[in-house]
Amino acid sequence: EPEVTQTPSHQVTQMGQEVILRCVPISNHLYFYWYRQILGQKVEFLVSFYNNEISEKSEIFDDQFSVERPDGSNFTLKIRSTKLEDSAMYFCASERANEKLFFGSGTQLSVL
Amino acid sequence: GESVGLHLPTLSVQEGDNSIINCAYSNSASDYFIWYKQESGKGPQFIIDIRSNMDKRQGQRVTVLLNKTVKHLSLQIAATQPGDSAVYFCAESHSGYSTLTFGKGTMLLVSP
Numbered sequence: 001e002p003e004v005t006q007t008p009s010h011q012v013t014q015m016g017q018e019v020i021l022r023c024v025p026i027s028n029h030l031y032f033y034w035y036r037q038i039l040g041q042k043v044e045f046l047v048s049f050y051n052n053e054i055s056e057k058s059e060i061f062d063d064q065f066s067v068e069r070p071d072g073s074n075f076t077l078k079i080r081s082t083k084l085e086d087s088a089m090y091f092c093a094s095e096r097a098n099e100k101l102f103f104g105s106g107t108q109l110s111v112l
Numbered sequence: 113g114e115s116v117g118l119h120l121p122t123l124s125v126q127e128g129d130n131s132i133i134n135c136a137y138s139n140s141a142s143d144y145f146i147w148y149k150q151e152s153g154k155g156p157q158f159i160i161d162i163r164s165n166m167d168k169r170q171g172q173r174v175t176v177l178l179n180k181t182v183k184h185l186s187l188q189i190a191a192t193q194p195g196d197s198a199v200y201f202c203a204e205s206h207s208g209y210s211t212l213t214f215g216k217g218t219m220l221l222v223s224p
Contacts, residue, residue, distance in 0.1 A: 043214040103155030
């Protein structure tokens with residue numbers, strides 16, 4: 001079965017540093033998402049992306065966050081200046097159109 | 113605010129038993145519900161979904177029941193196996209297949 005791939009699987013960074021989390025969605029999918037999960041808590045929506053623009057974002061997705069689809073295959077999440085509370089597992093997800101959502105295995109971000 | 117929540121944080125069953133995981137939601141506008149399974153170190157994996165115009169849907173060994181009157185969702189797993197051990201999340205959407213709101217999760221532990 002096709003899958004969403006995310007790199008790196010673990011990312012450790014210092015507070016205030018910029019990080020870029022990378023995702024390769026499933027090739028014929030059109031809708032892309034980032035979710036995050038703080039340890040022991042529920043999965044939270046960050047942002048959705050369609051047709052090269054953000055279609056929806058949550059309160060978590062503030063000015064420190066940005067997303068980009070620089071080419072036909074990658075979908076990235078950038079955190080400009082990381083904070084301790086950004087430590088979480090970040091999941092990329094994609095769907096074709098009105099079909100089920102596929103999640104990647106996640107990137108564990110640790111901000112020190 | 114609107115939320116989706118689970119009644120039981122941990123459910124322990126014996127192999128071969130039937131398992132029932134429950135979920136309450138509060139958003140009356142929700143029209144699409146999904147159950148996800150999350151194994152350790154992995155992203156959420158789609159199990160089964162149901163739209164609000166249905167009250168029951170069956171898959172392979174799994175059944176989802178929706179009671180819109182009391183805003184309750186359940187996942188039934190027949191003949192539970194050790195491989196079913198994971199955290200199970202319910203999620204809801206009120207705009208079709210886009211942004212999902214996840215519940216907190218229930219840990220299912222299956223003993224051989």
